[in-house]
Amino acid sequence: MRSFAFLWKKGYDKLNRKDGEESLRKFVEKENIMQKILITNDDGIQSDGIIRLARAAKKYGKVWVVAPDGQRSAMSHRITLRETIEFFPVDFPVEGVHAYASTGTPADCVRFGILNIVKEKPDYVFSGINYGYNSGTDIQYSATVGSALEAACAGVHAVAFSEGASECHEVTDAYLERMMEELMEQPLAYNQIWNVNFPQCELEKLRGILYDRKIADCGFFIDEYLEEELENGRIRLTVHGNYNENAPEGTDFRALVDGYISVGKVNNLR
Numbered sequence: 001m002r003s004f005a006f007l008w009k010k011g012y013d014k015l016n017r018k019d020g021e022e023s024l025r026k027f028v029e030k031e032n033i034m035q036k037i038l039i040t041n042d043d044g045i046q047s048d049g050i051i052r053l054a055r056a057a058k059k060y061g062k063v064w065v066v067a068p069d070g071q072r073s074a075m076s077h078r079i080t081l082r083e084t085i086e087f088f089p090v091d092f093p094v095e096g097v098h099a100y101a102s103t104g105t106p107a108d109c110v111r112f113g114i115l116n117i118v119k120e121k122p123d124y125v126f127s128g129i130n131y132g133y134n135s136g137t138d139i140q141y142s143a144t145v146g147s148a149l150e151a152a153c154a155g156v157h158a159v160a161f162s163e164g165a166s167e168c169h170e171v172t173d174a175y176l177e178r179m180m181e182e183l184m185e186q187p188l189a190y191n192q193i194w195n196v197n198f199p200q201c202e203l204e205k206l207r208g209i210l211y212d213r214k215i216a217d218c219g220f221f222i223d224e225y226l227e228e229e230l231e232n233g234r235i236r237l238t239v240h241g242n243y244n245e246n247a248p249e250g251t252d253f254r255a256l257v258d259g260y261i262s263v264g265k266v267n268n269l270r
Contacts (some may be wrong), residue, residue: 035061036122040109042072042143049129065099066113077146108145125151128161135252136216149195158193164200172198191268213264216253
């Protein structure tokens with residue numbers, strides 16, 4: 001796979017640097033060496049996170065978005081087998097991006113995107129930006145991570161991006177392109193992805209970036225079920241989470257609690 005850095009250098013070998021980035025991009029498009037990037041998420045195609053991710057990814061190649069038509073959080077790596085799935089083109093608020101919504105799961109979106117939309121295997125799959133962290137034991141439920149792992153199964157370099165569940169996106173917006181470019185260049189083993197979490201702090205309070213974070217053996221919340229007795233012996237359960245203050249050192253969870261960007265690898269089945 002030709003790296004973005006290689007393509008960028010190849011362009012500058014043919015163009016005078018003073019021609020600038022736009023001229024370089026036109027050259028890359030003309031020579032048909034644009035990277036192909038497929039983007040999905042689990043918050044739905046209208047979410048703010050996927051729009052920001054697609055806008056940033058445009059700098060690095062041709063972008064397709066294939067995402068659920070609504071909220072699909074906590075679906076992990078689920079795919080649809082016994083029902084039909086619909087995909088349909090939608091207007092997307094990022095110029096030049098072809099977008100499709102789906103009645104299926106995020107993993108369905110990746111499968112369909114790779115097999116039917118992009119036609120040739122994409123160079124990268126980006127998933128996110130998820131509204132809420134995907135770290136520690138929460139990873140196993142995450143469809144943001146699950147859809148990236150689906151791409152890894154297909155042999156595509158994949159990155160999952162998440163941020164805190166707040167309206168403060170300062171760190172994400174300041175560092176998204178940097179993390180994207182860095183991790184496009186970093187090799188991964190088969191069935192392995194990069195998992196990036198941006199803290200929800202203000203930019204001036206960011207303490208840095210921590211790489212190679214281990215996955216914590218716990219999550220931000222300790223769950224319990226609240227029970228309500230109904231007629232005929234039925235019980236209604238509502239999940240309730242209590243904040244977990246014990247973040248293990250050296251983990252993704254600890255990095256976020258301490259105000260760092262967390263970067264680590266997640267392995268699929270081998």
